[in-house]
Amino acid sequence: MRIDELLKGAYERLTFVSDTAQLDAQLLLAHVLEVSTSYFYTWPDKTVESANIERFDVLLVRRERGEPIAYLLGHQAFWSVDLEVAPCTLIPRADTERLVEVALSVLDINRANRILDLGTGTGAIALALAAELPNANVVGVDLIEDAVALAKRNASRNRISNVRFVQSSWFDALGTSESFDLIVSNPPYIDSNDEHLSQGDVRFEPKSALVAEKQGMADIEHIIQQASGYMAPNAYLVFEHGYDQALAVQQRLREAGFVSIESFQDLGGNDRVTIGQYK
Structure with a gap:
C-alpha cells in the first residue's frame, strides 16, 4: 500500500x-x-x-x-529537551513550560543556584532548568522508583550532568542542612471526583501523580508547610496547580509567611503557576 x-x-x-x-x-x-x-x-x-x-x-x-501518542512513541519533547516517557509517570505538557519560564524569571542566572524539583516524574522541569542554567546544581525527587530511573535515563539522553535524581517522598530523603534558592513542583492537584479523570490521555496516566486529597490541595499544603526548612533566604517556591486553585494557593503561601506572591496564566489563559518568596 x-x-x-x-x-x-x-x-x-x-x-x-x-x-x-x-x-x-x-x-x-x-x-x-x-x-x-x-x-x-x-x-x-x-x-x-x-x-x-x-x-x-x-x-x-x-x-x-x-492511549496517548507520547506513550505509543515512547518520547515527548519538552522545552529544549526530548524525554523518554512511560506509564509510571505523567506525560510532560506544554502548560508546564510556563512554570519553567516563571522559575527562570525570578532567578539570578549568573549565580550557582541550588534548585529542587519535587515530584520530578520524567525529570522534565529539573532537566529544562539544568539545561538553561549550566552553573546550577539541580536535584529532582520522586516517590516512584521507576520514575527516578526514568529521569536518570533522560539526563543521560540529553547529556545534562548538573542534575541528580533521588527517590524521596517530598523532602524526606533530603539532608536537614540542604537549602535551595528555588523549589519547584508540579504536584498532584486534581480532586478525586473530577470528571476529567475519565477523559482523554489522563485515563492512562497514574492516578497517584494526578490526584490529591482535600479537593486537590493536600500535597500543595504539605509542601508549603515543609518548604521553609529547605529554603535559602529570599528563595522562591513555585507551583503548577489547577486552573481554579490560584487563590487557595496564594492564601496558603500567605499564611505560611511567604511574600511577593503572584500567579501566572498558561497558554489557555488559565491561572496555572503561583510563586511565593521566603523571607
Missing part, C-alpha cells in the same frame, strides 16, 4: 477519537518507518512493506482506544 493511501485510511480511523487525527497518524507512521513526517510530502507514492503496515495497525488500534 502507498503512503498516501495508508495515511488517508488512518486519518479516517482516528477522526472519531482525536482532535489531531492527521498529525497522530503521521507521527505513528513516521515512528514505524523511522523517518520524519516531511518524508510523506516528498514521497507520498512510496510503497510500505506489509510488516510495517502491521506494526502501524497495532499502534492505530492502541490510539483508537485512547
